Amino acid sequence: MFTPLHNLVADFISLLFPEDCLACHELLARGETIICTQCRVSLPYTNSHLLTGSKSELLNRFYNKVPVKHAFAFLTFTRSGRVQQLLHALKYKGHEEVGEILGNWYGAELKEHYYQEQFDLIIPVPLHRLKLRKRGYNQSDSFAKGLSQALNIPWQPNVLERLADSSTQTKKTRLERWQNVGQLFTVHQPNVIFDKRILLVDDVMTTGATLEACALVLLEAGAAGVSVAAIAAA
Ligand SMILES: [Zn+2]
Known part of the structure; x- marks a missing residue:
């Protein structure tokens, strides 16, 4: 008070x-x-949570790759603009609170459309432990935390582990990158996700390759279903 x-x-x-x-x-x-x-x-809101099936351009990014139930992004990413500024503050300026407030706002909107009934657990895309140590926090964790508060759904930051840092991938060929991303993540506690409907969250969704790799390992480990949500889609 x-x-x-x-x-x-x-x-x-x-x-x-x-x-x-x-x-x-x-x-x-x-x-x-x-x-x-x-x-x-x-802010440039996508309203992607209002589109389902083939009408959802974000969901189409996963078509024929991994059976994702819903695909959302709160904002549209543009190279120079407010969303870029917010993500820059979140990722490089220590403003962890940006993720939490955006998660709160988006969670409230998802709740208006009863999405809290569609998920059992929120899981962020993990950073590699060396990058986590350097940054001090995972920006996707703070978005997950904000969503969790607004939707009243638990979040679990330690279920997935990133085995390698994908930022070292830029010099590789497309095929090598794809093979690499396939071995990038592992599930630590399969019992935590078993038979659960997971909302997997990330900061920015571009091709969806990172979310795809995480979704695949979660489904292989026994999750009942996976949906994805990003702060912004490029
Ligand atoms: Zn302003």
Whole structure:
């Protein structure tokens, strides 16, 4: 609970250290945190959770590769724009809270369409342990945490493990990359995911190859089904 004194102190601190919106870099107004109201109303939302079957372009990315039930992305990624700024803050500037707030917002929207009844467990795409140590957190974990809070579905960050760092893959051929991605992940605790409907989450979805590789190992390990959600789709 915030008392009037707390509010006074918060106002005083924001006077001394005014904070910028992490999407547009304008100063935040009182009562705004992390992302300003103007950005919140005008972010490029995909509304992909409203499309099902062959109407879903995101779901089509997995067609004939892995049987994914739903494929969502909250935002559309553009190279220069608010979404790029938000993801940059999340991944490279230590702003873990960006993932959580976007997860909260998207989770609330999914809940309006009763998606909380479709999943039993939320699992983030893992970082390789060396990258995790370097960054200090997994940006997909924070999105998973935000979704978990809003949907009231548990999340489990330690079920999947990334065995190699895929960023070393750029010099390989397409086939080598594909073979590599196939051996990139392993399931640690199959009992945790057995017979569960999993919502697998990542930061950015491009071709969907990473999500595909994770979904395959989860299904092989006994998950009842896999759906995928990303903060943004490129
Ligand atoms: Zn803004």
